[in-house]
Amino acid sequence: MPRDNYTGLLAFVTVAQEGSFTRAAARLGVSQSALSHTIKTLEANLGIRLLTRTTRNVSPTQAGERLYRNISTQMAEIDAEVQALSDFRDKPAGTIRVTATDHAIRTILWPRLAAFLPRYPDIKVELICDYGLSDISAERYDAGVRFGEQLAQGMIGIRIGPDERFALVGSKAYFSRNPSPGTPHELVSHQCVNLRLPTHGGLYVWEFKKKGGKAINVRTNGQLVFNSMYEVLEGAIAGFGLAYVPESLARPHITAGRLVRVLEEWCPLWSGYHLYYPNRRQPSQAMRLLVEALRYRPQGVK
Structure with a gap:
């Protein structure tokens, strides 16, 4: 050949x-x-x-x-090894491709990259917004971002964010027309703004768990479906139904009175966003620097 x-x-x-x-x-x-x-x-x-x-x-x-x-996997590994040769340069360099949701990009990745990139002008970072839980090896990504519970086997996971809880919210206008749900099971009779997942084309199943109780998964329905949490939230603010979104995303609107939170005791705590990459791959100098820049450090810990 x-x-x-x-x-x-x-x-x-x-x-x-x-x-x-x-x-x-x-x-x-x-x-x-x-x-x-x-x-x-x-x-x-x-x-x-x-x-x-x-x-x-x-x-x-x-x-x-x-x-x-x-x-495809072997090609990704070869590409990673070529990128790793940048370790022998005087300045760290290379392109790092990361897949993450828009919420993780806006709240975790971008704020830290804005401070990181000016220090390393030869390092390039490509952020790809994706809710599909992609196979990062097959898709030739260098890393991905997921909640800790969603990390695949054979991956190194680095915590980059605090624990995160979801919030079930609706507008005052919506609740003026509909009663507040008493349990997650009652959501099937409510209008809900849903999130479309690209992996299998299905809707995100809302996951609830009361302290000490069993997990409950609810498939909801409604007039509106988006493929971004930010638009899901906007649909709820506009009164089109209930939304299940990250608490940090909804909090400003709850505080301002645009949204009302319900079933708070049913919303479990997730182990926060993690950056992950294959454990068989030796990270480049650029990747190691990025990992340290993104690594989560609780307040007061340096």
Whole structure:
């Protein structure tokens, strides 16, 4: 197999992940025509078609799906090792791709990155907003952010935020038309503003647990569905139903009287946001510096 097939394989994996030549070309920093030529050369060298192209999207063929499944993780590991070579430079450098929810980006990542990045001008950070609990190895992310309970096996987890509780809230206008729920089971008869999860296309199931009791999962319904917690919150403020959102997100609106909190005793405490990455991967100097910048330090602890 020709030696330049590594470039072709990298291009193929990127197109398969993005489902688009346009997005893949932008991610790789090449033109669409150059990317298309690279893919065609790879397919010619292998003697088999790897991608099916339509006017709307691009998807792997059966052979392409098998190839992607078997090499995507290895390609990510090779990329990580190349990035790790920046340790031998005088200045830490490299690009770090992190997937997280918009709430984690706005409340945890961005405030600390705003102070971190000016100190290291050769380090680049790419933040990808995603509620899908992506496989960071397969999607070639360097790290992800999740609550502690959601960390996958085989990952190193670093706490970057305090414990977090969700809050069930609704507007005064909504409660003027509807009674307050007495238990989570009563939510099935309420209008609720839901969050769509991209992984399986389902709605986020609201999770409750009273101290000393069993966990209760409730599937709610309503007129509005969003794919962002911030819009879910806005729907509740506008009176379209109840919302179940991070407490820190709802607190200013509760304090201002725009929202009323209910079933507080049923909302469990989560173990806070964690940055996670594969434990088999030796982090680069840039990654180690970022981890230390994001690491959670309770007030009074340096």
